[in-house]
Amino acid sequence: MGGGQSHNQQGPQGPSSSHGPNNGSVLATKKQQHENANKCSPAKVKSCLRTFFAHLFSHIGLCILIVGYTIAGALMFEKLEKTYEMKLIGNRTANFKKLRLHYVSELWNITEQFNVLYEMNWTSAVEKELREFESRVVATANTAGYSDVKDDLHWTFSGALLYSVSIITTIGYGNTAPRTAWGKILTMFYAVIGVPLMLLWLSNIGTLMANTFKFAYSHACCISSNPSSSSRSVQTKRTPSSKTEPSSIQVKYSVSAMTCETQVVQAQQNMHQRALNRREQRAKLRSLDPSAKQVLMECAEYNVNMDQDERSRRILHQLHSDSGGNGGEMLNISGMDEESSDEVESVIDMRGVTRGGDQSDLRGLNGGRGGSVMEISVNSNGMEGTPSRIPLLHHKGGGVGGIESGPDLVEVDEYHCGGGGSGSDGSASPSLNKYHLPRTEQRVPVSLVLTFVVLYIMGGAAVFSVWEKWGFLDSAYFCFITLSTIGLGDYVPGVSFGSAGTKEGQAQLIVCCLYLVLGLAIIAMSFNLVQEEVAAKVGISIRQEQEEGKGIVVVGSGHPTLVSIVNPSDYANMTMISLKSPKSKAISLVGYTLN
């Protein structure tokens, strides 16, 4: 890891040795991982830049693509439908004229019939004629294809723009709808391509906005030491007062496909866990996937070999002692139980996912793809005064402890292998570019997000009620119907009476387009933000019900690659999210279960 060390961004590590890849005692995995790390490391800056630009272009590129697609669609549809509509209007005017003539002559005939004018008879006859006339007018209006009868064109450029937007967002107002056969066919194809594109863009921008929001929120609330929304640093959070808070250790296996990027999802423990029996905890330990244990052991060995890491050595020690000892129990906390206070318990909760239950597959994945990371991260209890960057092994619960005494509990802040050293922020590792999702103290509360959305709707309602001269309720109703993509179409801005053809009307249409696109982005962002909260709150209980390791969902993009492992509670959410965008082909759910 010599090369990797040079890029190590942290300060004091272990002995900074320039150990090259070791000899036979290192399993093949490590060597491969090391090589991968080495491969990344000389080009670390370049790869960072590349990813940065890829992100930039993916965001901006998508935006441009969407805008271009919409405009192209607007032009196309306008061309197709305009002539037809003008013809229709011409026909309708002519028809009305004919009708009028017909009925006026009818009236004349009636008048002639009555030599003597009896008002009653005459009036009733006239009324009958008028009613007939009226129904003919209504029928004519309907057959012309539009439910409204206007001499202003629907298919102006801005009308067509609103139409395109309403297709790809699946709102579908319907006040403007294609009448020609080609228009209909083209609409179908336009939708098939446009809807997934829009969903991709929405998910993209939703994530971006969610991160920005979290960033702003964390700064605004002046919480915590390290705002961690930046994508390059991994933080460990100390909760200084959280002696009461149970800690959890979660092992996440992340394998990245293309880039050396992994995503880590953390779930926080909640109070529920505290009530868990120790025996249950131990049972959980026993139920650890042997392959997970194996991987952890290998990781520790690698790190020990690489960095002479104290911590890794300790972990290894424990692993070896355990495997010889209590029949495969990974980390023995038996000695601790009675003394430790309730708050100190830690549940080790490892879920390993391997393809087909085969360890070699994971190795294969490690070696084959660009970067593989196995990362064990722990939210540790607050050990006050401990700087967050120095890895710790705590001895909890009153022992004389400290690092030297071979604790029974392993609590580490961040434990990385595969080149991450033992750094707690892990950014050293060239193969580890991690997102560290902010922890609870940085989670945006659901109420705030909902308030934001509601404010947006209200704001839009206010604007539209002033512009369109609707009532406030009607405008709010319109905003809701639009942003939920229901899109009834009974209220559409810019096409109301007398304003359709004017410049003002066109401007209103365009503003409506912008409003709804922005509103959908905000909704995507709020889904993103709320998802974690809901997963944390609801997910824990779900996790209790399900058996360990059952039904872990892997979300892959493109081909089913293990991108991130989340706890099963996210399954429902992700299903929901992915089906919120049911046409999105960018997300496919593949479920794996532990054997």
Add this chain to the structure above:
Amino acid sequence: MSDLEYERRLWPRIKNAFRVLVAFTFSHVGVCGLVVGYMICGAFLFQMIEKQEPNTQLEDVRKIRNETANELLSIVLMFNTLEKEEFFKLANAAIKNYTEEIVNAINLGYEGEPLNNQTHSTSVPTENVSWSFSGAFLYSLTVITTIGYGNVAPRSPWGKIATILYGIIGMPLFLLYLSNIGDILARGFKWTFARCCQCRWNCVKPRRYLDNGQLDEEAVPDEEEQITVPISLCLALMVGYVWGGGLLFANWEKWTILDASYFCFISLSTIGFGDLVPGDAISSTPGREDEIQLSFILCSLYLLLGMALIAMCFQF
């Protein structure tokens, strides 16, 4: 492994499977039933709210008609001897005014008064098929699936508020339903597909090998994982469904096949313009309310099944 041990392992597995099956069925059935029940409740709710709306537009139009008739009368009475030209000119103007008024009313949603309503009753609002039970059911469906046709839309303020609240609760519920149904259908489909695949082409079951190289006989090959349904099949299924629906609606609604397929596509993608809605063609002729209601119900079923199929395809 001895037979006894195998049996001992088998029994809890069976029990487990049974338990899983029961939980599975209840959860999935529960959600489906919940969604259907929610739609029925919504139908009643909207029916109750919207049907009470007196059709004020009808009154307005009648008033306008009266006024026009009076105006015409005054025209006639004006002249002692009536010249045709004069009459035509003036009557034309009056009728033109009348036309504009009707057009205004149409733009605000006026649908015309049925011709057979000879009695000038002003009290009873005409029986509106749009807000019958099946119409309201279709409306609820379009709200929670976010299709949102818009051919029927709430006019009263309470209707609008009810729509908002109904949608807020109903949309996530529907998504839950979709994910559940999609799951069931996907599993069933994969199972059938796997069986077909095996029977017809003698697909080899993928086997797992233990670390020591022996065949892992215990592991139940998890066919669901290994069988991937080809994308082309999913696409063909969806296209076939849209096409089939097109044929069905073309037959039923007397649309062209293109129009009917276009309608199916627009509905299933939840765009839902509402320019073509079942019941349109028939609604102009009075007295066929039953058929219209039937077509609404048929449309609802088609949409429910179609969206489930789409959800299933996305599970692949």
